[in-house]
Amino acid sequence: MSWITARRRHPAAGYLVVAFVLVLIGTAYAVITGGSASASSPVSANSAQIAQGRNLFLEDCATCHGMFAQGVSGQAPGLIGVGAAAVDFQVSTGRMPAAKLGAENPRKPPRLTPSQTRAVAAYIQSLGGGPPIPSAAQVSTYGANVGLGQQLFVANCAACHNFVGAGGTLTDGKYAPALTQSTPTQIYEAMLTGPEAMPVFNDLTVTPQEKRDIIAYVTQVRALPNPGGFSLGRIGPVTEGLVAFLGLLFFMVLAALWITAKHGKAHE
Amino acid sequence: MSVERALEGAGTFLDDRLHAARGVRVLLRKVFPDHWSFLLGEIILYSFIILLLTGTFLTLWFQPSMTDVIYHGSYIPLRGVRMSEAYASTLNISFDVRGGLLIRQIHHWAADLFMAAIMAHMIRVFFTGAYRKPREINWLIGIVLFTLGMFEGLFGYSLPDDLLSGAGLRITEGILQSLPIVGTYLAFFLFGGPFPGHLIIPRLYILHVLVIPGLILALVTVHLFLMFHQKHTQMPGKGRTNTNVVGAPMYPYFMAKTGAFFFFTFAALALAATFTQINPIWLYGPYNPVAMSAGSQPDFYMGALEGSLRMFPAWQWVMFGHTWAFNVFVPALLPLGIVFGGAAIWPFLEQWITGDRSEHHLNDRPRNAPTRTALGIAMITFYGVLWAEGANDIIANHLDIPLYTTTWIARVAWLVAPILAYIITKRICLGLQRKDRHLLEHGVETGIIRQLPGGEFIEETRPVDEEALAVLTSRTLPPPPPALEAAEGEVPPPGMRGALGKVRERLYNVVTESIPLPDSHGNGHGNGHTLEAVGADEHDQPSLPAGSGQSDGGNQH
Incomplete structure (x- = not known):
């Protein structure tokens, strides 16, 4: 203590104490409030992964999105602040890298491997934050309420995606894709980031628990059997009408032709 | 021999009391011309009969009520969901009533076939000119039946109170409201207040199971009676003229054929209902006025x-x-x-x-x-x-x-x-x-x-x-109108003079x-x-x- 006692009247002592207390308060504040967001992210970004992501970005993405992900006017949006969730959704569904500029990027086999996708996601996340990739626990449908999920899906999603997620059309060549192949993580990310024409359903609009209910409905309705027989695509009465005309009426006309046909001499 | 004697005895018993033998003989010897397209109308009749039978079955379980209930039936995904009694009872018919889903699907497919066959029948009658004098009244009855069928189908589509039903009802309300001046009142009266209210399902129910089927049945009877009385038209062929009917007598040829055709209709509908799902209301979910699905369509006749x-x-x-x-x-x-x-x-x-x-x-x-x-x-x-x-x-x-x-x-x-x-x-x-x-x-x-x-x-x-x-x-x-034959300088008859006469002459040349x-x-x-x-x-x-x-x-x- 004599070392401190001896220097307690040093001209810099006051500044040092103030600096020490500021660091202490700042650290405490960071621990109490802000820390959880980055701490819960499953993407444990390290500098090597970010560097790999940056290289992949320069190879596959920078042509349209710019060398620094700043975006190119009229061609591709800037990616600073979109977050790892957006990158993971776009790349893991194969929508990015896009084959061509169009109204809507179709789902296709992904070009990057899952680890490469995470690397690019980590790089974009490092540029300016944004929603991270949801954890396995966040997208788990264990214990989710499928009935509530159906209600929520019909109220929020079915207007574009159809009542079982079979997809639907939008204006100007855009469309709401079928959700028959989407993974729980992709569905969660889509709600969080609002890709293409889709609105963002943030955690205030649709709570994380409700998101899990919706995911449970979307993924479980696929396996739901059709007790009435062949499903006709579950796209509403249009295919039913086609079956009524091309199936039922056509069959009945064939039956009428057969019944009224002149069978040799039996009739004559 | 004893069977024949028993039949003879029963026949004599009936004839002594009803004096029906002469009428039945005329009926049995009635000649029907044969052509496949003449059976299109029979598809309508037979699907209508199947609609009445299956519809009666459905009324035994359907609850036309918009009272809120919590579902506890055997369709697990919707358990605990709040819905109308109409929707819950339709789920009940589909999942808990023995044969309920099959009958429901036969009913719906029969409705589709009914309307499809009306279209086909109408097209046949039009293109062969079978609506011409003296059959104009039957043609008009047919058009009324077509319209009634559209309403009957729309109301049936609305009864289960699922998401599609509600969407259809919303459009119905919109069309009513769009009628100038009276529209708002009409919609208000039909729904008994603002949309959707609690009255529309019971009201549509009684229209669907009593009023409109009654009207259709009455008009179908008149339609068939007129057809019977005026005799069926026939396709041109050897020995067929405007003053005879060439064909096979009702008994046994026509009865055998038409009976077989009924079974064909029933078989087609039963097959369709067994193997093809129609209107999966459990997937649409209960009606919610704020919700709507992509691909919400009416049934094809709408x-x-x-x-x-x-x-x-x-x-x-x-x-x-x-x-x-x-x-x-x-x-x-x-x-x-x-x-x-x-x-x-x-x-x-x-x-x-x-x-x-x-x-x-x-x-x-x-x-x-x-x-x-x-x-x-x-x-x-x-x-x-x-x-x-x-x-x-x-x-x-x-x-x-x-x-x-x-x-x-x-x-x-x-x-x-x-x-x-x-x-x-x-x-x-x-x-x-x-x-x-x-x-x-x-x-x-x-x-x-x-x-x-x-x-x-x-x-x-x-x-x-x-x-x-x-x-x-x-x-x-047809013979040319007098004016076309009128020589130079002759005065055309009154019907062919003036602007209207000119129009008629021109149309005559086109037709x-x-x-x-x-x-x-x-x-x-x-x-x-x-x-x-x-x-x-x-x-x-x-x-x-x-x-x-x-x-x-x-x-x-």
Whole structure:
């Protein structure tokens, strides 16, 4: 203590104490409030992964999105602040890298491997934050309420995606894709980031628990059997009408032709 | 022997009391002409019977109530969900009533087949001219039945109170509200307050199971009675004239055939209902006024109405203190008004144009009435464009066409396509008439080429046989109106004077445009293939069918 006692009247002592207390308060504040967001992210970004992501970005993405992900006017949006969730959704569904500029990027086999996708996601996340990739626990449908999920899906999603997620059309060549192949993580990310024409359903609009209910409905309705027989695509009465005309009426006309046909001499 | 005696005893017992033997004998010997297209109407009748039977079954469990209940049935995903009793009882029919889903699906498929067969039957009657005098009343009854069927189907579609039902009801409300001045009140009265209220399902239920089926049943009875009384039309053929009916007697031929056809109908519907899912209400979920699904469509017979609503521009004006929702009431009333109104007026318009007031019991071949056929195809095209537009989101999605492109295609096509269809159909009909004329003039090509001793090659033809000849020469044109025959300087009769007379004369020329049949009196051809020669050559044709030629009382006129 004599070392401190001896220097307690040093001209810099006051500044040092103030600096020490500021660091202490700042650290405490960071621990109490802000820390959880980055701490819960499953993407444990390290500098090597970010560097790999940056290289992949320069190879596959920078042509349209710019060398620094700043975006190119009229061609591709800037990616600073979109977050790892957006990158993971776009790349893991194969929508990015896009084959061509169009109204809507179709789902296709992904070009990057899952680890490469995470690397690019980590790089974009490092540029300016944004929603991270949801954890396995966040997208788990264990214990989710499928009935509530159906209600929520019909109220929020079915207007574009159809009542079982079979997809639907939008204006100007855009469309709401079928959700028959989407993974729980992709569905969660889509709600969080609002890709293409889709609105963002943030955690205030649709709570994380409700998101899990919706995911449970979307993924479980696929396996739901059709007790009435062949499903006709579950796209509403249009295919039913086609079956009524091309199936039922056509069959009945064939039956009428057969019944009224002149069978040799039996009739004559 | 004892069975015969027992039947005889029962028959005598009944006849002594009811004196029905004479009537039954007439009934059993009634002659029905045979043609596959005459069975289209029977599909309607039999699907209607199946609708009544399956519908009765469904009423045993359906609860027409909008009271809120919590579902506890065996469809697990919806357990604990709040819904109307109507929806819950439909789930109950689908999952807990033995055979309930099958009967529900038969009912729905039968409704679809009922409406599809009405369309097919109507098209057949129109193109063969079977609506002509004396059958105009039956034609009008048919149009009313078509309209009633549309409402009956719409109300049935609305009863389960699922998401699609509610969407349909919302459009119904919108169309009612769009009617100028009275619309708001009408919608308010129908729903008993603001949409959706708690009254609409019970109200639609009683309309669906009692009022409209009762009307349909009554009109079907009148329709069949008139058909029976006026006798069925027949297709042109050998020995068939405007004053006889050629066919097989009711018993046993027609009864066996029509009985078999009922079982065909039932079998087709049972197969469809067994293997094909229709209206999976459990997937749509209970109705929620704030929700809507992509691909929400009406059943197909409402598709044209849906299409015209989708196609029409969003015109809505405020005039004289009222909102005039042209964007709804014009597309809701005009296109179907043109189709149904046009169909209702046409028999009378045709009579006025042609001046043909005589009875017709022999059907026209479509090619022999080119203008009528062309008008019919134009109407079908018009209806078809609206119909396809009603499914435009499904078409856009599955064929990768932008949505607004399909709308613009429909906006152009509903005007242009019918005109093109009219022109093309008329040309095809006249072309077929030319082919007929060629057959009559030159006979049927045999494919044999003969070399004459002089070295000349000639193509061998044989005359058309008697049956074909009767079909080919069945065409009759109405007599020209007096003004067309009036010589120079003569005064045309009152009906042909003035602007209206000019219009009629012009329309007459359009409606009766046709390729004249070859002159059967042999003035100028002299090529050995005149009609006399054709008729004389035919000695080896089969004689009239057994049981045919019975002119059924012979009192057609």
